[in-house]
Amino acid sequence: MAPGTVPLNIFAWNQKLTKYVKDGQSQKAMQLFQQLQREGVRSNKFTFVPVIKACAGLGTLEDSRLVHKQLIQSGYVVTWNAMILGHVKCGQGQKALELFQQMQQEGMQPDSVTFVGVLNACASVVAIEEGRCVHQQIIQSGLQSDVFVCNNLVDMYAKCGSVEEAWRVFNKMPSQDVITWNAVALGHVKCGQGEKALELFQQMQQEGVRPNSVTFVGVLNACASVVALEEGRCVHQQIIQSGCESEVFVGSSLVDMYAKCGSIEEAWRVFNKICHLEMWSLGMP
Structure with missing residues (x-):
């Protein structure tokens, strides 16, 4: 820090980090975070929120690993899920899949939120084989009846072009909501089966789904x-x-x-x- 400069408290650092991320300047946010560490300022849990978003915006796995390591050292319970979902949101589906592998290598067990994020990642990069492997893990985890997870399974298969597998999941679900119906209908539209999508629209309404x-x-x-x-x-x-x-x-x-x-x-x-x-x-x- 330059002589005569008044040191910033953590609240001010956090505000600056948040502004950089909000303005789409992820690189500047990461540089600021590194400066914060060099100057010995103790981070708090609010510091890591914009930093995780900056990592996702940059799409660099190495930065993500370093930030996650610091989170663990700081004693904050986070957020493999936040990292995975952040990368998916920023269009970094492949990075999200790499993080999913890493979290398991480090002994962390995925939960329903993890699976939803990873299924969205598979859908975004049309990674159907990875999606099938995730499906097996979901079954092993006992989450195959979780409507939230199953909706995303249906969506993943449909977006990857496998309407048949989407239907298999659909038919095994204990109940279907409008999100489930939308996923299979949109899958048929994507596969050029518009007539089938129209039939489904009629069927869903006959079954009382609005x-x-x-x-x-x-x-x-x-x-x-x-x-x-x-x-x-x-x-x-x-x-x-x-x-x-x-x-x-x-x-x-x-x-x-x-x-x-x-x-x-x-x-x-x-x-x-x-x-x-x-x-x-x-x-x-």
Whole structure:
């Protein structure tokens, strides 16, 4: 520290770290953390929150290992899960899988949150073989009936293109919620099976499962893929009744569906309505 400089307390260090991470300057955050250590400032648990996010933003496994080691030395119970989920959130699925391997090599047992993070990592990098291995670990851990874990298993298989395996997990679940149905329906859309996705949309409602905005986006994509204009109009009516029409992703999917089904006039009507709603929400006439 330069002569005459007033030393920062840990609260001020934490504020600076958080600001760097919030501004997307992960490298500067890590440099600041290293400076903090050089100057002998004792970190607290709030220091490590932005530092973990900075590691995830940089995607460097070595930094992650060093930070995790310091967490252990500091006596804070964390967070392999936070590290894994942070890397997944930042699009570093392969790094998350490496961390998953490392945590087990160091004798740490994964829990349901770990498995959810790793399944998301597998889905993000289309690593179906790794996903199958994780599935076996889930069974061995006795978590194969955990709805939260199973929803992510279904999603992983669907996003990796194995709808058949997604269905096997789906059918073994003690119960299915809208998230489960969305995962298999979107899997069929991704695999070019739009008609099957539309059938599932009808079936889920017959079974009393209420669609949400994600469901509507998926079914509109299915309508667009098979040019099912009448079905798309019926879905549009349901969207209006559910109050989801003003949601950006739903509105955009409606415009896309009408355009791909050849009804440019209806696409424009939805587009203009969305623009009007956005202007109204901003207080514009």
